[in-house]
Amino acid sequence: MLTKGFDVPDVRCGISCRPYRKSFSSHVQELGRVMRIADGKDFGLWLDHSGNCVTFAEDTAWLFEHGVDSLSSAQKKDSEAREPAERVKQKYFCGECGLQMEPHHDTCLSCGWRRPKYGEIQVVEGELIDVDFSIRNAFEPRKGLRAKCLDDPRAIWNTALAYCLSNGRKGDEASRKWAYGVWRGIYPGSKLPYGLYETACEPARVQVDEWQLVE
Structure with missing residues (x-):
């Protein structure tokens, strides 16, 4: 498994075979083995057979948009599992008809479907698709919302936090929980990227259209 310590930057293709439930930082380390720049290198191809690109799609989009400071926050949160909803309790349901x-x-x-034994190799038909790690794709607004400011979920979080802190009466923590509920109402299918919940509010950065959206 090529993660930290593998130093061959001109590698152009890698295959992800090990699924991670928690370690976003390990996923990024693996991606980095192929995505590094090198003389004469004009592309890097990452073939995800593990599902990690789906599991960590939102965190990866956030990292690409806002840089490595968010990766440091993610490393502190690697003890918390993040996985696609359809995988939850998968081992307790039939893989054919869905019966518990x-x-x-x-x-x-x-x-009559038989549960595969642990370690048993399975051959499954697959399809190669391109994964879009853009913020807009990872953080899709609620249907019907079209404001331009929705392209910046980080700014919307800051505005929601500013609104709830200024109108809340039960303290900082209660206001943050309220702000999180507001943010999730705008991006219902997304999770707030790790580390953002604790960030300090910056009221001076709030824009009128963001405030109107939150309000």
């Missing part, structure tokens, strides 16, 4: 299975049952009582 008892943990000690290997065969679905409804359709």
Whole structure:
């Protein structure tokens, strides 16, 4: 597994085979082995067979947009699992019909599907697709919202925080929870990137259109 310490910057292609549930920083380290610049290198191709690009899509988009300071925050949060919702409790449900299975049952009582044994190699049909790590793609606003300021989820968070801190009456922590609810209402399918929740509010950076959106 090529992560830290592998120093061959002219590598042009890599394959991700190890899925991570928690370690966003390890995922980025792997990407970095292929995405480094080198003389005569005009592209880098990362083939994700592990699903890590889906698991960490929002965090990766945020890192590409705002830089390595957010990676430092992510490293502190690597003890918290992040995984696509469809993987939650996957081992307890039939892979064919979706019926819930008892943990000690290997065969679905409804359709006869057999749970693969741990370590058993499975051959699954796949399809290569391009993954878009843009902020707009990762943080999709609620249907019907079209304001230009929605392209900057970080600014919307700052404005939501400013609004809730100025109107809240139960202290800083309660206002932050309120602001998080407001932000999630604007970006319902997204999570606030790690480290942003604790950032200090900057009221001077609030724009009128952002305030109107939050209000």
